[in-house]
Each structure stands twice: as structure tokens, then as C-alpha cells.
Amino acid sequence: MDNHQITVTSPLLPDLDELNEMLKDIWNSKWVTNNGKYHKQLEKELADYLKVPYVCLFTNGTLPLITALQALRVIGEVITTPYSFVATSHSLWWNGIKPVFVDIDPNNCGLDPGKIEAAITPKTTAIMPVHCYGKPCDVEGIQEVADKYGLKVIYDAAHAFGVEINGKSILEYGDMSTLSFHATKVYNTLEGGALIVKNEKMKQRIDYLKNFGFSGETEVVAPGINGKVDEVRAAYGILNLRQVGKAIEARHQVAIRYREGLCGVEGISFFDDAPGVKHNYSYFPIFIDAEKYGMTRDELYFKIRKQNVLGRRYFYPLISTFSTYRGLESSKQENLPVAHRVAEQVICLPMHHELSDGDVGRILKLIVK
Numbered sequence: 149m150d151n152h153q154i155t156v157t158s159p160l161l162p163d164l165d166e167l168n169e170m171l172k173d174i175w176n177s178k179w180v181t182n183n184g185k186y187h188k189q190l191e192k193e194l195a196d197y198l199k200v201p202y203v204c205l206f207t208n209g210t211l212p213l214i215t216a217l218q219a220l221r222v223i224g225e226v227i228t229t230p231y232s233f234v235a236t237s238h239s240l241w242w243n244g245i246k247p248v249f250v251d252i253d254p255n256n257c258g259l260d261p262g263k264i265e266a267a268i269t270p271k272t273t274a275i276m277p278v279h280c281y282g283k284p285c286d287v288e289g290i291q292e293v294a295d296k297y298g299l300k301v302i303y304d305a306a307h308a309f310g311v312e313i314n315g316k317s318i319l320e321y322g323d324m325s326t327l328s329f330h331a332t333k334v335y336n337t338l339e340g341g342a343l344i345v346k347n348e349k350m351k352q353r354i355d356y357l358k359n360f361g362f363s364g365e366t367e368v369v370a371p372g373i374n375g376k377v378d379e380v381r382a383a384y385g386i387l388n389l390r391q392v393g394k395a396i397e398a399r400h401q402v403a404i405r406y407r408e409g410l411c412g413v414e415g416i417s418f419f420d421d422a423p424g425v426k427h428n429y430s431y432f433p434i435f436i437d438a439e440k441y442g443m444t445r446d447e448l449y450f451k452i453r454k455q456n457v458l459g460r461r462y463f464y465p466l467i468s469t470f471s472t473y474r475g476l477e478s479s480k481q482e483n484l485p486v487a488h489r490v491a492e493q494v495i496c497l498p499m500h501h502e503l504s505d506g507d508v509g510r511i512l513k514l515i516v517k
Contacts, residue, residue, distance in 0.1 A: 415441025
């Protein structure tokens with residue numbers, strides 16, 4: 149019996165021969181970083197692909213969050229989600245900002261707009277929602293609250309590469325959006341990320357901030373950091389952009405197979421595609437109701453793991469339970485009942501462009517009793 153390891157994800161890799169040709173060009177030019185030609189090309193091509201005005205490339209997906217807060221001069225308290233990767237709330241701590249956790253909407257695992265207003269205080273300056281699993285938040289509901297109280301909105305869109313609502317990029321919502329190009333993401337540059345901004349003036353400000361604040365050879369205009377992307381990863385990213393659409397379609401086919409196989413299984417739920425949304429199929433989370441399924445989430449997780457199928461309990465545990473955050477008033481479990489329930493139920497099944505029909509069949513056989 150085939151028992152090869154099935155990983156939860158697999159990196160999208162460019163053709164090695166094509167990459168080598170670009171590397172030769174980089175080596176010949178001896179321009180390996182500092183806003184080289186491939187860096188400029190990738191920013192332009194990404195903006196075109198993503199249907200956004202301006203893309204600011206970064207060396208990872210955390211620095212755009214930190215920089216967005218700096219650029220928008222966010223201070224005080226920021227309302228955010230406990231159901232995310234820790235980079236979301238860490239970016240607040242690094243800026244001296246207090247995160248205030250609000251519960252999530254079980255229909256999309258994003259911030260519940262109906263819970264935000266009660267968490268607003270005189271110190272609140274912004275909202276930082278997450279498009280969890282690439283599923284759009286209730287962007288209209290969140291913006292309505294933000295407008296009412298004059299708050300900035302910075303979306304952590306690390307999972308949402310290429311996602312659109314009725315033909316409009318999800319990255320256009322709010323004041324800014326950030327992306328991660330980590331190797332585990334739908335589109336990657338090995339490590340990397342981006343900040344999406346709406347006008348040229350703000351792009352220039354971000355470009356200063358990610359290059360130590362330099363505006364010229366001898367002029368420093370802000371206390372910036374080093375977030376620059378080298379030419380090697382920019383070239384890698386250019387090549388991956390040419391094949392990411394095909395990879396997303398392969399993921400789509402895997403999602404179809406999972407939904408067909410899991411439909412009607414008592415105690416297991418999952419997300420369907422939302423009307424008008426162009427999805428990227430970055431993850432395939434399932435949620436286990438132990439009473440109905442007859443097995444807890446952890447029991448199923450370790451069962452499939454023993455058979456060399458590596459799912460992931462993503463996101464578990466909640467950010468609010470980590471030692472850095474558990475002392476906050478907003479971290480109390482009674483304030484976050486939905487997030488706690490979902491975190492105890494979720495398994496992200498393997499999802500990537502290289503999964504075969506046999507792989508998916510083997511996974512489903514372990515889950516469907």
C-alpha cells in the first residue's frame with residue numbers, strides 16, 4: 149500500500165533552467181539588490197496581476213504590517229483577531245500598540261463586525277482584520293464601523309493573493325493591505341511580502357521607510373528599517389507569477405474533490421465558494437463536531453498523521469492564549485467563544501498544486517468512515 153508522506157502544502161517552484169538564465173543576467177550585472185530591474189519589474193507585474201494601483205515589495209510578510217502601522221501613524225489600541233498567525237498581533241506590539249481581540253464570524257473566520265463597536269475605546273485608532281484562509285472578511289461591515297468612528301483599516305491579507313469580490317481585488321479594501329509571499333503561500337518568493345497602497349505619494353513614503361528612511365544618497369527623512377528585496381528573489385517571483393494561475397486552478401480541482409467526498413459526512417463542515425468571489429484555494433479547513441462525528445479533532449488529526457498525512461490545526465492555539473497576550477482583558481475566553489470553539493475544531497487538510505487524485509482519495513478514505 150502506498151504510504152508516502154502527504155504534506156499540508158508544497159512550494160510553487162519556477163523552472164530551474166529559466167531561473168538560471170535570469171541568475172546569469174544578475175551575476176553579469178553585479179546589481180543584486182537595492183531596487184534593481186527585476187525588483188521594479190516584479191512590482192509592476194504584481195500590480196497588474198492583482199489589479200491594484202501600487203505594490204511595495206518587502207523581504208517578508210511581517211515587515212509590511214509593521215510598516216503600514218508606521219506609515220499611517222497608528223497608535224494606542226488596535227482591534228484585531230485572535231484567530232490568525234502571531235505575526236498579525238506581533239506587528240502591533242512592535243509598534244508599541246495594544247492589541248484588542250474581538251471574536252470572529254464562524255461563516256468566514258474573520259472579525260465579526262457586530263462585535264467591534266463594543267470594543268472601541270477613546271484610545272482605539274485602527275482595525276486590523278485578517279482574510280482568514282483567503283476568505284474575504286465582511287469588508288462592508290468593517291468599513292461601516294471604521295467610518296463611524298474615524299478608524300484606519302489595515303487588512304492582513306497574507307492568505308488572499310489574487311482574491312476578488314465581483315471583479316474588484318480584495319486588496320483594495322481598507323486603507324492598506326499586506327501580503328505574504330512565504331514558501332507556504334499560493335504565490336511565493338521563498339520569503340517575501342508586499343504592502344498594497346493606493347497612491348504614488350504613499351508608495352514613496354513606504355519605499356523610504358523600507359530603506360532606512362533614505363530619500364537620496366545623503367538624506368534620511370524617517371526612522372526606517374531594512375525591508376528590501378534582492379534581485380534573486382525578484383527573478384524567482386517573476387517566474388512564479390507566470391504559473392500561479394495554473395497552480396490555483398489545480399488547487400480548485402482539489403477543493404472540488406474534497407467537497408464531493410466530504411459532503412453529507414455527519415459532524416464535518418467546510419466552506420463553500422462564496423457568490424461573486426474569485427477564490428485562490430489557499431487552504432481547505434474542515435471543522436469537526438466531535439459529538440456528531442464520533443471523534444474529536446485531535447483524535448482525527450493524530451489518526452491521519454499516523455498514516456503519513458500531515459494536516460495542520462490552523463489556527464490553534466489562539467493568539468490570545470499565548471503568554472505574551474493572555475494577560476489582556478480582551479483575551480479572556482468568555483470574550484471569544486466562537487474563536488475558541490473553531491480553534492478546537494479545525495484541521496486544514498493538505499492543499500497544494502501537486503496533490504494527485506490518489507492523494508486526495510487516500511486522505512478522504514481516512515476521514516470518511
